[in-house]
Amino acid sequence: MRVAQDTVVSIEYTLKDDQGNILDASDGRGPLEYLQGFQNIIPGLEQGLLGLGAGDTKTVTVPPALGYGEYSDKLLQRVPLDAFGGHAVQPGMRFRADTNQGMRTLTIKAIEGQEAVLDGNHELAGKTLHFDVKVVAVRAAEPTELAHGHPHQTGGCCGGGGCGSGESEGGCCSTEASAGGCCSTEGSEGGCCSTEQPAAEKQGGCGSAGCGCG
């Protein structure tokens, strides 16, 4: 079977920037599993994998427009330090907040005087992404997977790393599936139950889709 719409694809990958620095890799986390054609992963990578079969390898280069978008100064905003309610803030800290663009992960880019400069760009925005990918497996999706828009197997709902939106409270990691499921698999370290999100993955996989899967 080859990668096509409505197939569940399992990949190993290493992601590098233009300079060859490794930004992310599936090593240690286990393969990333996603449902092709459901925006589980960035469009450029999905397109690049079309037609490949298990065992195939490919380097897929993804421009920002098909990855995490161009870097936008409009996503910078200044907030008085008072707004952090006395919490110590430092450049590099990240948190999720409701913005006029919806829920976003914001990074504190700088502290200037009594203000914090917040950056709502994805950390990979503006970057051309180079994925070295190996296709581990391809199979037809189950009807329930198509209905939910994400894959279900190996370790339960979250086993494939379909989670990790950082909003998992009450979500994927607290469901019945997690007993012996997502939180107990080897893959969950740095995966579903942490706020670290595989870079290949778009936000809102399993976690925001409910993932109770019942």
Ligand SMILES: [Zn+2]
């Ligand atoms: Zn589901």
